[in-house]
Amino acid sequence: MDDDIWAHSANETGRRHGLAEHLRGTADRAGKFADVFQARAVAEYLALVHDVGKASCAWQDGLRKAQQHDGPVGIDHKGAGTLLASTRGLDVLSAVVLGHHGGLPSLTSLKEALRRATGRERAVVDEAIERASALVPEIASSPAPEWPAWTGGAASDDIEMLVRMVFSTVVDADFLDTEQHFADGRSRPPHPLLAAAMAERFEQGRAALLAGNDPSPVDEIRRAVYEQARAAAEGERGIYRFPAPTGAGKTLASGGFAFHHARAHGLRRVVVAVPFLSITDQNAGVFRRVLERDGEQPVVLEHHSGVEIDAPGGRGDLRAPTLPWQKLAAENWDSPFVVTTTVRLFESLFGRRPSAMRRLHRLAGSVIVLDEVQALPDAMLIPILSALRSLTDHFGASVLLASATQPTFWKLSPFKDVPLRDVIAEPERLYTDLRRVEYQWRVDPQPTAEEIAAEIAQERQVLAIVNTTRKAQELHELVTSEREQGPNSVFHLSTRMVALHRKQVLHDIKEKLHDDEPVAVVSTQLVEAGVDLDLPVVYRAKAPADSLQQAAGRCNRSGRLAVGKVVVFQMNDDESETKVYGQAAYASDCHIGEDRADPDDLKALDSYYTDRFTLKGVETTGREIQKYREKYDFPEVARRFKMIEEHTAPVVVPWGDERDQDRCLAAIHEIRRGVPYAGALLRELRPYMAAIPRGTARKAVDDGLAEPVIGDLIHWLGDYHPERGIELADSNTYIF
Structure with a gap:
């Protein structure tokens, strides 16, 4: 028996x-x-x-x-x-x-x-x-x-x-x-490559990639940054700080550090985590060109967050069909190079469900690159830094913290006695050498929206960044009406547009810039971190120092001008800075401004972050989650740890040609039927998703402008503007 x-x-x-x-x-x-x-x-x-x-x-x-x-x-x-x-x-x-x-x-x-x-x-x-x-x-x-x-x-x-x-x-x-x-005894073979063996492959791929780029005046500085990253990679395992201004070649330098560090210590994989999906797509594309070879198993696994169904009961006893490499590898990150989002990384790390956590052991003995670390949420910093320290102290990992606006993490309790290892020996000199813009301030007196729009409309090539989707809609309308070059030269970017629409608009913008045609772009903050745009003039609605410097990174990015122009403005009817950024805005005003330091002053940035973390009670807030971690209360930690405040709801819009729209509608229908492969269908719908305020989403459903699909996902039935996406005249909620 x-x-x-x-x-x-x-x-x-x-x-x-x-x-x-x-x-x-x-x-x-x-x-x-x-x-x-x-x-x-x-x-x-x-x-x-x-x-x-x-x-x-x-x-x-x-x-x-x-x-x-x-x-x-x-x-x-x-x-x-x-x-x-x-x-x-x-x-x-x-x-x-x-x-x-x-x-x-x-x-x-x-x-x-x-x-x-x-x-x-x-x-x-x-x-x-x-x-x-x-x-x-x-x-x-x-x-x-x-x-x-x-x-x-x-x-x-x-x-x-x-x-x-x-x-x-x-x-x-x-x-x-x-x-x-x-699978009748057929085991899934592990990926044949480890990161430790890929340093030379990375060098060869990087050389080929750079050979195809147009020469830039900042190429020599980028080469020096890369060499410093390679040299730093020979250091001990631990936590490294990589402060590098935008345009310094941070993406490839981070990769160079990671693979040479992996070779120096026999590490298994590189995990790159970025805060925004737009950067995930962009970085994954760069690394595929560098690392992958025709006819070989893929190397770069792109795995990011979105709407998913995670059955609370676990896997069960189901028989699943054979799945492609991307899906199988995403389940447990069995790849030498993973590009993911910080949301996916840390909400898995502090989660409790098997399907999300099964990949975490892959972080041990790996190089973890956190790009744009200034975007990590203040309220979650203490548990995040504590976890990073545990991973480096006890699980054989190394961590690279990369940002143009490097926060003062070493002044927070989890890092206070962690050795400070800098990739760049003299950050102040690098920032001076790469300074490519001058700042102008339009904050006192405050201009009207019409006055700012008129200024923007006069610029031949210009990017304007505002703090909310509502202001982006208003400013785009004003600039379009004022611009002599015609409406076809004015573009809009925000999360009210579905991802595929934004991707198409970014492509069109880059085409116009490449052909040196007139172009004006009005956007929310989604273009600030990592989006590869280069314009001679940037207008930025007043915001904290880190946002201002990130915006400036889209100006004269390649250094082809003697100096670019960044105009910081505050419209007289716009209170979005304090509503969106809260105490961070106050901390910034204490150190950064027209009569104070510029946003790229490193000493002023340090003071800003120190004051910001104090004003926002980062230590106190973080201790709440740490308290439950110390009690081994895993459900409560998972409930409290949230990388994103859930103010918005995902909205699927059948956008594109007739075939795209039919595909969307068919997927929505299947998901509503409760098919077992709904998770795969939701992933297919990601390019057709936008975001609107939760309250507005509920009202839209009540008014017949949308209908529920699954969870908090809704299907938009209302109008969709061909340039601005979903327009919500009655909404004053702030979406990034």
């Missing part, structure tokens, strides 16, 4: 998955994954016992019935393995077993589960352990697994990170072993 104990139902060939085979296969994988951070013993044992509860007669009967009716077993099986882990001295790590389907629990829930396992469920638990141990004797006979040596006396937030990383190894191993069974 014990020989017929199964872990999963039969695959397409009729073969069932033996429990012993599954436990040992999962343990072998998990142990190898955790070996990178010296936790092989605990990961192996937790994986070995994770499904012991399936050995009970009740669960085996349930599996047979479930297979007949093609449904779930519906019987909890986690108690036995949780109890075994606890009795082996694994303490809070026992939560890995308890949460391997539904998600990491709280410490209170773990204790309650152990009480049940030793109380009213004791008979079933003992039966499962006895039957499983007959098949896999090491379940009961093996000695207690040793914790990693560094855990002796470690801080509780470091132990909490260990739980997360071990959980990741176990659930990924569980997914992969189950997947292999349903």
